[in-house]
Amino acid sequence: MTRILIARNLPESVVAEARGLFDVTYRDRPDPLSRDEMLEALAGYDGALVTLGDAFGADVFSEAGTPRAKILANFGVGYNHIDVAAAKAAGLMVTNTPGAVTDATADIAMTLMLMSCRRAGEGERLVRSGGWQGWHPVQMLGLHMSGKRVGILGMGRIGQAIARRCHFGFGMEVAYASRSEKTLDFPATRCASPEALAAAVDVLVVSVPASPETHHLVSAGVLAAMQPTAHLINIARGDIVDEAALIAALEAGVIAGAGLDVYEHEPRVPEALLALENAVLLPHLGTAALEVREDMGRMAVANLRAFFAGEPVPNPV
Ligand SMILES: NC(=O)C1=CN([C@@H]2O[C@H](COP(=O)(O)OP(=O)(O)OC[C@H]3O[C@@H](n4cnc5c(N)ncnc54)[C@H](OP(=O)(O)O)[C@@H]3O)[C@@H](O)[C@H]2O)C=CC1
Numbered sequence: 530m531t532r533i534l535i536a537r538n539l540p541e542s543v544v545a546e547a548r549g550l551f552d553v554t555y556r557d558r559p560d561p562l563s564r565d566e567m568l569e570a571l572a573g574y575d576g577a578l579v580t581l582g583d584a585f586g587a588d589v590f591s592e593a594g595t596p597r598a599k600i601l602a603n604f605g606v607g608y609n610h611i612d613v614a615a616a617k618a619a620g621l622m623v624t625n626t627p628g629a630v631t632d633a634t635a636d637i638a639m640t641l642m643l644m645s646c647r648r649a650g651e652g653e654r655l656v657r658s659g660g661w662q663g664w665h666p667v668q669m670l671g672l673h674m675s676g677k678r679v680g681i682l683g684m685g686r687i688g689q690a691i692a693r694r695c696h697f698g699f700g701m702e703v704a705y706a707s708r709s710e711k712t713l714d715f716p717a718t719r720c721a722s723p724e725a726l727a728a729a730v731d732v733l734v735v736s737v738p739a740s741p742e743t744h745h746l747v748s749a750g751v752l753a754a755m756q757p758t759a760h761l762i763n764i765a766r767g768d769i770v771d772e773a774a775l776i777a778a779l780e781a782g783v784i785a786g787a788g789l790d791v792y793e794h795e796p797r798v799p800e801a802l803l804a805l806e807n808a809v810l811l812p813h814l815g816t817a818a819l820e821v822r823e824d825m826g827r828m829a830v831a832n833l834r835a836f837f838a839g840e841p842v843p844n845p846v
């Protein structure tokens with residue numbers, strides 16, 4: 530029977546489905562695979578269901594030589610933790626879970642936008658501290674989001690879902706920067722560069738995948754192009770934003786605030802960021818809802834099932 534490693538704790542229904550199809554070893558733990566565990570996953574199994582944090586770099590594949598494993602089914606749409614070219618060269622297919630994550634991640638972007646613009650984290654801390662003196666007309670004034678301009682850096686599935694919420698829900702004007710021009714069912718202006726986008730909007734949302742090309746795409750220069758009243762939201766991956774430059778920009782008032790779901794060296798969050806009142810910090814909650822995680826798991830298992838049945842695989846990377 531086909532041997533599969535499930536590398537992380539998953540919703541029970543997903544594990545049960547996989548057990549019905551394969552000889553499953555279930556690593557029911559929250560921490561990423563160690564290097565030795567990754568090598569064992571490649572050498573001792575026909576395939577593995579892995580997820581973010583499992584750092585399958587080129588060095589792991591080169592040490593693995595010609596592995597027994599033929600597929601890494603990633604639980605998640607982002608696969609920047611896997612060197613896909615090296616995986617392919619070692620004879621492995623990589624798959625992911627696009628779509629299942631889209632709405633939930635767009636919702637977290639909206640949560641962060643509202644929290645950052647309306648100073649909700651700061652306000653909650655004030656109430657919990659016991660220091661709130663009561664309502665007054667100029668208390669904690671934030672940015673009114675309705676009717677403002679949102680910029681989407683990466684107009685893909687999640688970027689479009691965010692833009693749609695902004696346009697139809699908040700009457701916001703939409704601008705974007707993406708590699709290609711998009712045909713959309715709402716008005717949106719394409720900007721030529723991240724800098725041009727940053728300069729044109731009140732809220733800049735990062736929704737590009739992490740890759741060598743997008744590393745530090747949101748640089749000190751992009752942050753400097755933003756207005757001092759503007760907010761940066763990152764729901765994609767931490768290293769797309771130059772985190773040190775972001776901290777400096779928040780400290781100096783170059784921008785008004787930031788809402789982050791992801792960090793450059795996750796799960797480490799710099800002390801300087803923790804100290805900032807104008808940063809809203811979430812622990813990578815984008816898809817954190819049971820039904821969403823079940824959908825993601827079902828997609829990953831479907832990719833494994835199709836692969837071993839010799840059928841077209843639904844979500845190859
Ligand atoms: N916080 C969380 O929990 C979650 C985070 N994510 C992150 O969100 C990312 C996006 O997911 P999803 O929307 O499904 O991905 P998509 O592939 O659908 O969209 C990515 C978009 O980014 C654009 N893009 C790629 N490279 C560049 C670049 N160099 N400059 C400008 N635009 C670029 C693409 O343009 P084009 O279409 O022209 O190719 C595409 O429009 C994932 O890769 C993942 O890292 C995802 C889920 C949950």
Ligand SMILES: O=C(O)C(=O)CO
Nearest residue numbers: 604605606607630816
């Ligand atoms: O799908 C992803 O890429 C995530 O970050 C977690 O759902």
